[in-house]
Structure formats: structure tokens, C-alpha cells
Amino acid sequence: MKDIYILAYAQNPIVADAKAANEVELIMPVVHQVFKQTGFTQNDIGFTCSGSCDYLQGAAFAFVEGLSAIQTNPPIKESHVEMDAAWALYESILKIQMGDAETALIYGFGKSSPGDLPFVSTLQTDPYYMSPLWPDKTSLAALQAQLLMNKGVLTKKDMYEALTQSISNAKNNSNALVTAMPSEDDYLSADYLSSPLSAFDCAPISDGASAMIIGTEEAATKLGLQKIKISSVHHSIESSNFGARDLSTSESIIGLGKKINLKSFKPDFVELHTQFTYEIPFIRGLLDLGNVDINLSGGPLAGNVMMAAGLDSIGKSFELLKNNDFHSGLAHASSGPCLQQNMLVHLEKIND
Amino acid sequence: MTEEKKDFFVSNISLSYQYTAGNATTRFLNKVAEGKLVAQKCPKCSAVYVPPRGSCPRCGVATEEELELPDTGAVESFTIVHIPIPGNPIVPPYVSAMIRLDGADISFLHLIQEIDLADIRIGMRVQAVWKDRSEWGTTLENIKWFKPTGEADVDPSVFKFKE
Numbered sequence A: 001m002k003d004i005y006i007l008a009y010a011q012n013p014i015v016a017d018a019k020a021a022n023e024v025e026l027i028m029p030v031v032h033q034v035f036k037q038t039g040f041t042q043n044d045i046g047f048t049c050s051g052s053c054d055y056l057q058g059a060a061f062a063f064v065e066g067l068s069a070i071q072t073n074p075p076i077k078e079s080h081v082e083m084d085a086a087w088a089l090y091e092s093i094l095k096i097q098m099g100d101a102e103t104a105l106i107y108g109f110g111k112s113s114p115g116d117l118p119f120v121s122t123l124q125t126d127p128y129y130m131s132p133l134w135p136d137k138t139s140l141a142a143l144q145a146q147l148l149m150n151k152g153v154l155t156k157k158d159m160y161e162a163l164t165q166s167i168s169n170a171k172n173n174s175n176a177l178v179t180a181m182p183s184e185d186d187y188l189s190a191d192y193l194s195s196p197l198s199a200f201d202c203a204p205i206s207d208g209a210s211a212m213i214i215g216t217e218e219a220a221t222k223l224g225l226q227k228i229k230i231s232s233v234h235h236s237i238e239s240s241n242f243g244a245r246d247l248s249t250s251e252s253i254i255g256l257g258k259k260i261n262l263k264s265f266k267p268d269f270v271e272l273h274t275q276f277t278y279e280i281p282f283i284r285g286l287l288d289l290g291n292v293d294i295n296l297s298g299g300p301l302a303g304n305v306m307m308a309a310g311l312d313s314i315g316k317s318f319e320l321l322k323n324n325d326f327h328s329g330l331a332h333a334s335s336g337p338c339l340q341q342n343m344l345v346h347l348e349k350i351n352d
Numbered sequence B: 001m002t003e004e005k006k007d008f009f010v011s012n013i014s015l016s017y018q019y020t021a022g023n024a025t026t027r028f029l030n031k032v033a034e035g036k037l038v039a040q041k042c043p044k045c046s047a048v049y050v051p052p053r054g055s056c057p058r059c060g061v062a063t064e065e066e067l068e069l070p071d072t073g074a075v076e077s078f079t080i081v082h083i084p085i086p087g088n089p090i091v092p093p094y095v096s097a098m099i100r101l102d103g104a105d106i107s108f109l110h111l112i113q114e115i116d117l118a119d120i121r122i123g124m125r126v127q128a129v130w131k132d133r134s135e136w137g138t139t140l141e142n143i144k145w146f147k148p149t150g151e152a153d154v155d156p157s158v159f160k161f162k163e
Ligand SMILES: [Zn+2]
Pocket: B042, B043, B044, B045, B046, B047, B056, B057, B058, B059, B060
């Protein structure tokens, strides 16, 4: 196996409504930023992979149009995943492992403001038995949150703490959307969107884009920047049939913790792709994370660009390692309702 | 009354959106509403895009310089449509063509009418036929169709994307 490094990462300021801006106008600034960080041009990129979902903004083939943001002549090797760009990163890692590329450009973009996100997300569910019932994303999360509360796994107070910690940490991310801290009274008295979740428990509707460049050890050495290595990455998915899942736990997340051998290292911080407050104490318990800092960047509760927020958790981990006296970080990405699919990434700072 | 037992139900899929065209295309459409075709030019390779999407995919940079093009051009490619499309008011057979405006480096799809179908050919010179000004909006449908000008054909080699 080749060693693979993150060479650059950039994130647009997260906004609630990007107004007229289309995918090209969201993607181009972050792609230019990662090129600036590395001194690369598109000609230095061996493979380009993006993550997005056309249903978000309601524009068919937006993922194809988005390619107009990058230089595609002479022709490039390119691919796309209809999911979070964290999985575009995964595909890029495979491409490099197979020897098809030395470097890869990854980007994700999401414009959720034009539609009704909780119902747009319904179309991620099984099209035969589930989506015709129109279970919205918030209600499905509420189902899991209530189950966890009933089982005594977590409390509303745990959720409030996860929220205040996230908002307080959001000051570390100049691109964060939400920085206003609700009082405990405001939080506890807020109307439910779907019991036990209020709007405070849900990540905000967000528009934006992020980009990353990864490369082999040779590419990283040539660049001469601080080396941040992707030491391990694994993902797994559970059934699309809710009846076949035990929502009070997560086989996927527990299994990934074992696969990435979480017992063998102690991360200095963890960045979780958590779109609801309850998911933070839930995953902390599942992975037995103790009191390690979670979402120092504020995480998705402070700004949640669909199809980029998973890549952001990895990108923010990269930045945290690069800019602080940290040596090891754990990043998480998720996809699908009730944390159906998950990815864990172990990142390490390598000093030559 | 006994409850009717149902073995199936119909669940319609419908989502509504506040669609936006993009900043660059919005500027273009606002000019179309004034009867003007305003292209955008690449600052690196000078390629001229109409309708503009705000970038030059050949160079990967934003196209900010704007220039007005005439409503004349030539047929870059075409097809004669014989099959009716449900909901489409145009009666077949009709011509759908890629129109390359004079001064542009890409073409766009529009109709050609006021023509004998046997005469349509690549390189044929055409001009826009606009709707009445009172009907103009932020749409290329302000142009009803293109019609032949009767000028000499252009050499199809001009359609080659300039290096
Ligand atoms: Zn150009």
C-alpha cells in the first residue's frame, strides 16, 4: 500500500443562501484556493473526483455542469459520486493505490437553499418501500434520538451540551455559519420540529463548496509542506431497510472503530460529520472516545454544506493537525438516514 | 361500514424549488430581456461564450468581460424532428439546430423556421426572429426562431474551436 497525504484543503464561507450563484460559481473559488496552496495547476492533477447531489438544488446534471469550474481541456480523468465528497476522496485514494494517479483533486458542493432539504433527503431512502411514505430526514433522526433517550443512552442535556460546545468551537472556523449561542431555556422551550428534536438540534440549511488535493509520498515530499498522512480509512454501510437495523446502536460505526484499530492510538481530537445534536454523544459512546475534544471546527451544527460536510470533517482535521501541536486526528463522514453509512479516517502529522 | 382493504396505493413524487441560473447566466438573461445577446469572454484564451455559464472550461477561469453579439449567425449542426413530443406545441416536422452566433465560440440550440426543410444545411446563414417586445422576458424564448438570411454559406471549418 502506498502512503497518501493531504496536500491542501479549502472551504468557501458557508452561507444560508448563496442567492443566484450556481455550482460553477461555488466550486471555482475553492479549486483555485487549493491550487494556490500547492502551486499546482489542473495539469498536475492525475485524477479529479467530485461529490454532489442534483436533487439538492433541483438542477438536472448540475454535477456535469460543475465541471465547467475546472480546466477540462486537455481532457482529464474524472469521476463523480452522488454522495458526500468524503466518498469522492475514498475513490481518489483507490485510484492512487491502483497506480492510476499520483495526485487527485476532490471537491464537493451543495446548495440546499432552493429546495426543502428534509424531504429532498427522503429520496435517499429505498424507493420501493420507504420513500413513497415520505419520511423526512428530521423525523427519521428524531426516531433514533427518541429511541436512544428511551434506552437511557443519552439525554436532552447531553444534546444541549453537544450544541453549545459546537457553537463555542465555531469561533475556530471563520467560514462557520452559526455562531449565536442559545440559552438553555431557549433550547429546552423551543418547539419541536419532530419530537425530541427542535431546530436547535438540526444542522442549518447551508450552501457552499470545499476542495482538497491529495497525493503520494513523492508528491508530498516535492511540495515541501508539513506532511499530513491519511494513515487509515475505512467505510461501511448498513441496510436501507430500517426494520433490519437496530437504531439504538450502530454496527457500522462500532465495526469501523475496530477496523481502524482505535484501541491502538489516541487521537488528539475528533471531527464528526454529525447533522443532529444527539449524534455527538451517541458516537462518542459508540467509539468509546472518552473526553477527547469533538468538532473543534464547530462541525456541521455550525454549518452543514450537504455533500461537502463529510469532506470538511477530514479537511478540518487536516487544518487542525497542520496549525496546532496535534499529532493524530480522527475524522468521520456519514451518509444516509440515521447514520446509515459511515467512514472513519485516521490522520497523522509526519515529521521527517 | 367495513374498511376497504387496499393492496396498493399511489404515492406521487413532487419537490418544488426556487431555481437560480447562476450569477453569470443571470446577467445574460437580464440582457436578453432587453433584446440583447451579451456573451462573456475568457481572459486567458479569448474564447467567447453565449449563453455564458461564468467560466471557460478550457482554462478553468471565470469569464468576466462581457460583449454584445449580433443576432445573426450560422447553422453549426441540425436535426429534422419528425416525432411529436407530448406537451410540445410545435408541429413536426421542424428543424432543431445548433446556432453559432457571429463572434461566438460555442453554439446553442434553437429552432429554424421560414425555410423549406430540404434546404437546411450546415453553414447556412441565419438571423433571429424576435417576439413582439411586449412579450419579452428573461428567456431565450424571446427569439421565436431563426430564419435564413439568404447570404452565402460560411465554410464549416470556422466552427472549429479556436486553438
Ligand atoms: Zn479560456
